[in-house]
Amino acid sequence: MYDKERTLATDRRLIWHPYTQMKDYADRDPLVMVRGEGVKLYDADGTEYYDTLSSWWCNVHGHGHPDINQGLIDQLGRLEHVHFAGITHPGAAEVVDRLSAFLHPSLCRHFFSDSGATSTEVALKMAFQYWQNLGQKKKTRFVFLENAYHGDTAGAMSVGGIALYHKLYAPLRFKSWQAASPQCRTCPHRKSAFTYAARDTACALECFQSMEKILTRRRREIAAVIVEPLLQGAAGISVYPPAYLERLRELTRELDILLIFDEVATGFGRTGTRFAYQQSGAVPDFICLAKGLTAGYLPMALTVTREPIYQAFVSDDLASKTFFHGHTYTANPLACAAAIENLKLFETQDLPASRAKVLAYFSQRLRQFESFDFIGDIRQLGFVGAVDVVKSRAAKKRFEPARRIGWQIYLQSLRNNLLLRPLDDTIYWFLPLMVTKEDVDAILAKSREAIQTVVAAAGK
Ligand SMILES: Cc1ncc(COP(=O)(O)O)c(C=O)c1O
Numbered sequence: 001m002y003d004k005e006r007t008l009a010t011d012r013r014l015i016w017h018p019y020t021q022m023k024d025y026a027d028r029d030p031l032v033m034v035r036g037e038g039v040k041l042y043d044a045d046g047t048e049y050y051d052t053l054s055s056w057w058c059n060v061h062g063h064g065h066p067d068i069n070q071g072l073i074d075q076l077g078r079l080e081h082v083h084f085a086g087i088t089h090p091g092a093a094e095v096v097d098r099l100s101a102f103l104h105p106s107l108c109r110h111f112f113s114d115s116g117a118t119s120t121e122v123a124l125k126m127a128f129q130y131w132q133n134l135g136q137k138k139k140t141r142f143v144f145l146e147n148a149y150h151g152d153t154a155g156a157m158s159v160g161g162i163a164l165y166h167k168l169y170a171p172l173r174f175k176s177w178q179a180a181s182p183q184c185r186t187c188p189h190r191k192s193a194f195t196y197a198a199r200d201t202a203c204a205l206e207c208f209q210s211m212e213k214i215l216t217r218r219r220r221e222i223a224a225v226i227v228e229p230l231l232q233g234a235a236g237i238s239v240y241p242p243a244y245l246e247r248l249r250e251l252t253r254e255l256d257i258l259l260i261f262d263e264v265a266t267g268f269g270r271t272g273t274r275f276a277y278q279q280s281g282a283v284p285d286f287i288c289l290a291k292g293l294t295a296g297y298l299p300m301a302l303t304v305t306r307e308p309i310y311q312a313f314v315s316d317d318l319a320s321k322t323f324f325h326g327h328t329y330t331a332n333p334l335a336c337a338a339a340i341e342n343l344k345l346f347e348t349q350d351l352p353a354s355r356a357k358v359l360a361y362f363s364q365r366l367r368q369f370e371s372f373d374f375i376g377d378i379r380q381l382g383f384v385g386a387v388d389v390v391k392s393r394a395a396k397k398r399f400e401p402a403r404r405i406g407w408q409i410y411l412q413s414l415r416n417n418l419l420l421r422p423l424d425d426t427i428y429w430f431l432p433l434m435v436t437k438e439d440v441d442a443i444l445a446k447s448r449e450a451i452q453t454v455v456a457a458a459g460k
Helices: 004-014 066-076 090-100 116-133 154-158 163-172 208-218 242-255 307-311 333-348 353-369 405-415 437-458
Strands: 033-037 040-043 048-051 107-113 141-145 177-179 222-227 258-262 286-289 301-306 375-381 384-389 426-430
Touching: 048 437, 066 333, 090 107, 090 301, 090 333, 107 116, 107 307, 116 154, 116 222, 116 258, 116 286, 116 301, 141 208, 154 163, 177 208, 208 222, 208 242, 222 242, 242 258, 301 307, 353 375, 353 384, 353 437, 384 405, 384 437, 405 426, 405 437, 426 437
Parallel strands: 141 177, 141 222, 222 258, 258 286
Antiparallel strands: 033 040, 040 048, 107 301, 286 301, 375 384, 384 426
16 A cells, blocks of 8 residues: 555655754654554554654544544545635534534634634734724734744744744744743742642732733734733743733733734643633633644634624725635635534533543643653643753753754654654643543653653763
8 A cells, every 4th residue: 555665765855844954864764654543653664653742733532533534534425625705515614603612602703724824824914904994004013922833924923932933034024022921930030930730829920011011012003912822832832820811811902902812732622621711711802723623634724703803894895894815725625524523522522621530640640750850840731741851950950952852852752652742852742632541651651761761871
């Protein structure tokens, strides 16, 4: 059915991989994955790997779920694709109908697109045009958080705050303002590290001052603020408290600024609730969804907004009030079929509430890392956990970036049948909702072994 050597030879000759320094693969082959089942992937030699990052944070119910597979097969027999302007189809209607029941009732207008980046681009463009349509022509700017990641298209990059990914492209980015991030793990305002359990008591939200300053000074120019609620993923799995979102919602409402929650990574149960914002009292003006929307099967995204925002675009003034944005594969019926089966699983299995026990177990088992001096910080939010690997916690020393400790741990983990994808020296797990206690044990034990081996070899 496949020829591993031919695949590799063709890949080497013709393919350029994402987020990859191709020189790292000059003398190394990429893995050739041919099958997935549950939390495991299998390569062309039959070797199994725990998919600890849910295939870039999108797989929700494990690989090859029978219900989703069947939903796709059934849809294939009906309609594979049709354009979505002036046409609708039952799949798209069912997706938004089912999803509406999960979201706050004010989030009721759904715009389909293709990926996380397009979902945030759409929110930015809608927020911009909303103010234009209302005649508030000066409200054209955006505010984002330090270390934010909202995708790799030019607009999404303009509200990105990760120097490694975004600095080079500065001349291409539109002007936006960056607020200090609520980086609890390195909080300059408190001595002890943030723990999620202490979220309601320990914090006076001093970090909000930076955001407050920008918003109050620039209120007339700001169209919207965009944040990843509770968890800045690409920032290194940086977790912050719901109270930050509540303050942000209060102030943006007071100052007439729109609020965008990018739940591309945090949506669909990953943080322990269906959507991260549901752990706070804050409801945004836009929510961006992708990745888990189709349970990791097919590319599809949604930008969901409020009725008054939608109404500002409904007009006889075709030229200036229409939202001229769309993608060829908008609301693709196959992707909708996968999303429907995904949403049905959330309903029938009462996800993620029914997984509370395994989550508590994950929290408890993460504590095994506490005793190691080479672990700087441990964090967890729902099915996402992370540890920072350091030279010495006691001496507050990190490894020099040139040593690429995270990359070494990645290579070592492969020998342990584990697929990790560290962010610098942060080792994280972005687990699917169906993981068992046994999976958690195996994944954490194998990760610990890989970390210990690399740290021991690295010395001081
Ligand atoms: C919070 C967030 N927003 C947007 C994106 C971009 O999504 P995509 O890769 O589907 O464009 C990502 C991807 O990791 C993300 O984590």
